[in-house]
Amino acid sequence: MDEHQKGFLTEVLNTGAQRAGAVLGELVQRHVNLSVPDVDICPVADLPGHLSLFQNDQVTSVTMGFSGVLSGDAVLLLSGFSGILLTQRLMGGATDLAEVQEEKQEAISEVGNIVVNNFVGAWAEVFHDRFTFGLPQFEECGLNELLDARISGDGKQRTHAIWANAHFDVSEFFIVGTLLTLFDQASVERLVGAVSSSQAAR
Amino acid sequence: MAKVLVIDDSRFQRKWIVKAVQQLGHCTVEAVDGRDGLGMLDAERPECITIDLNMPEMNGLEFLENLQAQNLRPPVIVITADIQKDTREQCRLLGASAFLNKPFKPGELHDALAKCIDLESKDGV
Numbered sequence: 001m002d003e004h005q006k007g008f009l010t011e012v013l014n015t016g017a018q019r020a021g022a023v024l025g026e027l028v029q030r031h032v033n034l035s036v037p038d039v040d041i042c043p044v045a046d047l048p049g050h051l052s053l054f055q056n057d058q059v060t061s062v063t064m065g066f067s068g069v070l071s072g073d074a075v076l077l078l079s080g081f082s083g084i085l086l087t088q089r090l091m092g093g094a095t096d097l098a099e100v101q102e103e104k105q106e107a108i109s110e111v112g113n114i115v116v117n118n119f120v121g122a123w124a125e126v127f128h129d130r131f132t133f134g135l136p137q138f139e140e141c142g143l144n145e146l147l148d149a150r151i152s153g154d155g156k157q158r159t160h161a162i163w164a165n166a167h168f169d170v171s172e173f174f175i176v177g178t179l180l181t182l183f184d185q186a187s188v189e190r191l192v193g194a195v196s197s198s199q200a201a202r
Numbered sequence: 203m204a205k206v207l208v209i210d211d212s213r214f215q216r217k218w219i220v221k222a223v224q225q226l227g228h229c230t231v232e233a234v235d236g237r238d239g240l241g242m243l244d245a246e247r248p249e250c251i252t253i254d255l256n257m258p259e260m261n262g263l264e265f266l267e268n269l270q271a272q273n274l275r276p277p278v279i280v281i282t283a284d285i286q287k288d289t290r291e292q293c294r295l296l297g298a299s300a301f302l303n304k305p306f307k308p309g310e311l312h313d314a315l316a317k318c319i320d321l322e323s324k325d326g327v
Binding site (some may be wrong): 019024026090103106107109110113115116117118121122124125130131133135166 | 210213214215221256257258282283284285286287288289304305
């Protein structure tokens with residue numbers, strides 16, 4: 001990917017990330033601080049090095065497969081206690097930890113569903129294509145375990161990640177996370193091609 | 203007061219929708235996916251249906267196709283996380299009366315329900 005393609009891709013992913021951040025803000029009724037995505041293509045094996053913030057703790061994640069002109073997995077990744085803090089917020093500040101824990105999987109899965117749909121759905125307009133989505137998959141585990149499962153868990157080899165490190169935080173509630181997309185090699189090549197076509201059409 | 207069938211596989215989301223519908227003065231029955239909802243139509247005879255799209259067993263689009271195939275016309279409000287224009291258009295072509303994106307605002311649901319219940323009183327199921 002050359003610098004122009006990378007710039008265009010950053011713009012596309014940023015559009016998705018902005019929408020995802022805005023919808024998350026609506027859910028928690030607070031401003032969400034969002035970085036401009038740091039976009040790169042790297043082997044999935046190198047991802048943990050880019051995600052040092054998430055390496056030492058258990059992560060809470062929601063993964064959704066998507067297909068269309070591009071196919072892959074989009075992952076909402078929440079660090080440490082962010083999953084429980086986000087659930088607590090969605091439950092109106094509930095203080096009964098057992099109750100919050102019980103609702104967490106359902107609540108975070110739905111947040112993942114909404115955020116990922118906004119993140120990936122925004123690309124549909126750019127690529128003039130429609131994406132279809134799988135069901136949200138909730139997981140709580142270490143980062144390496146999560147990535148291992150995503151790389152080969154469904155038999156599809158996700159060799160590369162477009163890591164749109166759209167880091168966000170709702171500082172008031174100590175909620176920190178990122179959005180990742182994982183593609184197989186063929187989709188990475190299609191993505192670079194699609195970016196070139198979209199640039200040419202401008 | 204109308205009876206509204208709320209179909210969503212997410213218990214968390216169903217809870218939100220049911221609460222919002224009830225706050226608008228209507229009563230609710232719940233189904234966990236399209237197949238479950240379809241099976242409840244005869245017995246429950248809802249005046250309006252809200253449905254998610256991305257669900258296991260039978261998704262929202264398949265549910266709408268089923269209604270169309272059986273020539274059933276209860277007003278349906280699609281409530282989905284899917285923001286794509288093509289999805290909205292597909293729902294419209296399959297007979298959906300309204301389309302809301304999650305998270306919806308209570309006012310949006312109020313307007314959609316008012317429109318659907320008005321349609322229902324004119325057309326019948």
